[in-house]
Amino acid sequence: MSDVRGPDGEEADLAAEYVLGVLDCAERRSVERRAEREPALSNEIDAWTTRFAPLYDQISDEPPPASVWPRIANELRRMRRLGHDGVQSVRRKGERAGRRVSGIWQWIGLGGMGLAAASLAALIVTAGGLGGVATKGAGVVLAGTLVDPQGQPLFTVVYNREENAATLIPVAHAADGGKVPELWMVPPNGAAPLSLGLLNVSKPSHMRMPVTTVGEKDSALAVSLEPPGGSPTGKPTGPVVASGALLNL
Known part of the structure; x- marks a missing residue:
């Protein structure tokens, strides 16, 4: 270049x-x-x-299917219904856990608001692609939104299962106090979170995933704040600032 x-x-x-x-x-x-x-x-x-x-x-016009916009409208209505209850549930659980890492990992990615936001992100990707990841066949591309405990989006995620690679686009970022955001996969079987790498809060991060189970059913993604260079223990040591699930397109 x-x-x-x-x-x-x-x-x-x-x-x-x-x-x-x-x-x-x-x-x-x-x-x-x-x-x-x-x-x-x-x-x-x-x-x-x-x-x-x-x-x-080389790019030809590709109008979205007629069903896309009605589905987006439906998701917006569902977000309005679920948003309040989901956020209140997350807040109550976060308060009971006292923001301890061990407590937070039990509820990440499962609130109604997080799933609704992930659904909306997935629909938008279906409509025209996002972050340089081309729309593929069903189940090849997954998408979601990682939200904070108040339901505010921090990262949009697009994951290509064929290439085992993801693009994470920062929407906002939590106060870091000199710490760095680290991405984790939370397995559906209750096993310990797996580190997927460090994120950049100022521009999109394009990451090759170190594991191939990122899109596994009922798994979730989460972001914690860690010391520069990442967690020194291989496990989350700082507060969880965002979480969410990926949905198949």
């Missing part, structure tokens, strides 16, 4: 992410404001746009 990157590789990465559309709304506005006053960044955006232009010609 030497023909695209300038002296500041980070700036080139930011321009590429802008052109690919993986930044959230606030980040896009920030980049656009910077590009108005920073010719170097504006040139990087133009260069990446030119570089990706041949790919655009």
Whole structure:
């Protein structure tokens, strides 16, 4: 990429992410404001746009199935019904556990709000793909949203079962106090959580999964805050800040 990157590789990465559309709304506005006053960044955006232009010609319009939008509307209604009860349930359980890790791991990913949000994310992916993962056949791509104990989304997840790889897109992030978010898989059989790697809260993380059971039925994903470099014990040591389940498309 030497023909695209300038002296500041980070700036080139930011321009590429802008052109690919993986930044959230606030980040896009920030980049656009910077590009108005920073010719170097504006040139990087133009260069990446030119570089990706041949790919655009290969993408044909693919209207979503007629059933997609009614299903999204149904999920929104279901989220309204389940949201209050799910969040209150999570809060009560979190309070009883006193935010102890051992207590929190018993309820992650199972609240009504988390499942409803995951369902909605899955429908959106079905409608047109997300995070660079192309829509595949049924059961190949899974999606979900990892939410905090108050039901607020922190990460959107798209997992490709064939490639055993996932893209995690940060929506927001919890106060870290110098700690880093670590992703865990929680097996459905009550076994100890398995570390899947560290996450980046400033841009999407593209991860090859170290295990092949990420999409297993009734399993869940969770994010805990750990010391730099990850958990020193191989088990969660910090507070669980987000959790959720993946759904088959």
